[in-house]
Amino acid sequence: MLENFRRKHDYLVCIDSDGCAMDTMNIKHFRAFGPQMIKVFGLEEWQDELLERWNRENLFSFTRGMNRFLGCFSLLSYVHETYREIPGLADMQDWIENATSLSNAGLKQRLAEAPSELLEKALEWSNAVNKAVGEIPEEENVPFPGVLETLQKIHEVADIAIVSSANPEAVHEEWTRTGLMPYVDVVCAQNVGTKAQSIGYLLEHGYDKAKVIKIGDAPGDQDAAEQNHVFYYPILAGDEAACWKAFDEVYFDRFMAGTYGEVQEEMQKRFNDNLSRHSDS
Numbered sequence: 001m002l003e004n005f006r007r008k009h010d011y012l013v014c015i016d017s018d019g020c021a022m023d024t025m026n027i028k029h030f031r032a033f034g035p036q037m038i039k040v041f042g043l044e045e046w047q048d049e050l051l052e053r054w055n056r057e058n059l060f061s062f063t064r065g066m067n068r069f070l071g072c073f074s075l076l077s078y079v080h081e082t083y084r085e086i087p088g089l090a091d092m093q094d095w096i097e098n099a100t101s102l103s104n105a106g107l108k109q110r111l112a113e114a115p116s117e118l119l120e121k122a123l124e125w126s127n128a129v130n131k132a133v134g135e136i137p138e139e140e141n142v143p144f145p146g147v148l149e150t151l152q153k154i155h156e157v158a159d160i161a162i163v164s165s166a167n168p169e170a171v172h173e174e175w176t177r178t179g180l181m182p183y184v185d186v187v188c189a190q191n192v193g194t195k196a197q198s199i200g201y202l203l204e205h206g207y208d209k210a211k212v213i214k215i216g217d218a219p220g221d222q223d224a225a226e227q228n229h230v231f232y233y234p235i236l237a238g239d240e241a242a243c244w245k246a247f248d249e250v251y252f253d254r255f256m257a258g259t260y261g262e263v264q265e266e267m268q269k270r271f272n273d274n275l276s277r278h279s280d281s
């Protein structure tokens with residue numbers, strides 16, 4: 001899709017999927033990531049506290065959206081320091097620090113080279129998470145209120161790109177099933193590259209950087225915008241619908257009028273304040 005993409009407008013709006021346009025992030029953590037941590041690693045004794053901690057670290061603080069294996073390592077380290085020894089934690093740390101890819105494939109490769117009981121468990125957990133995510137009924141994976149209407153409005157005057165680190169099949173399925181895809185001009189999912197690289201590729205189509213904005217919900221989205229010197233509009237965790245409404249009614253018009261730069265700093269501040277309220281405690 002990226003090769004066939006042609007710029008139609010002077011303006012480009014890049015939109016993240018999970019936790020930004022699609023209300024899919026909380027549910028995955030509440031029903032799959034956290035509970036499977038407890039189950040696979042046998043942490044039932046401290047379940048309530050650990051689930052709360054998992055959600056805070058992965059959803060409601062500056063580590064929102066971090067790689068799943070970093071989240072896993074962080075929680076196990078906490079358990080190791082606080083409750084009981086986690087044998088093999090050094091293996092996991094070594095893999096995390098040296099891996100070229102923190103993925104199931106990368107983990108399998110590592111296990112073939114250097115067996116580790118804890119890393120076997122991490123792979124088992126990751127597979128269990130995928131299975132549990134697959135069992136979430138699709139009708140529960142829907143866009144946040146107001147997203148469809150906002151995309152319709154944007155698409156009349158600007159190009160729309162999905163810029164996401166999710167897998168492309170999931171993005172296509174979710175955006176097609178929920179009626180958002182007709183308003184999308186190009187999809188840049190994890191197969192295209194990182195979010196920063198994807199924005200970089202899109203800029204090669206001749207957009208002026210002052211006419212490009214990234215809408216996202218996680219520090220990774222903000223970084224991708226900053227690296228490419230384009231604008232960033234945050235969808236705040238816990239306040240998503242109101243943020244989309246404000247973009248639709250106020251900030252998109254500012255972006256088109258060339259005055260979004262005046263509020264960019266305030267937007268960054270709101271984003272940082274929202275995540276720092278819950279960070280490290």
Ligand SMILES: [Mg+2]
Pocket residue numbers: 016017018019020065216217218
């Ligand atoms: Mg996201």
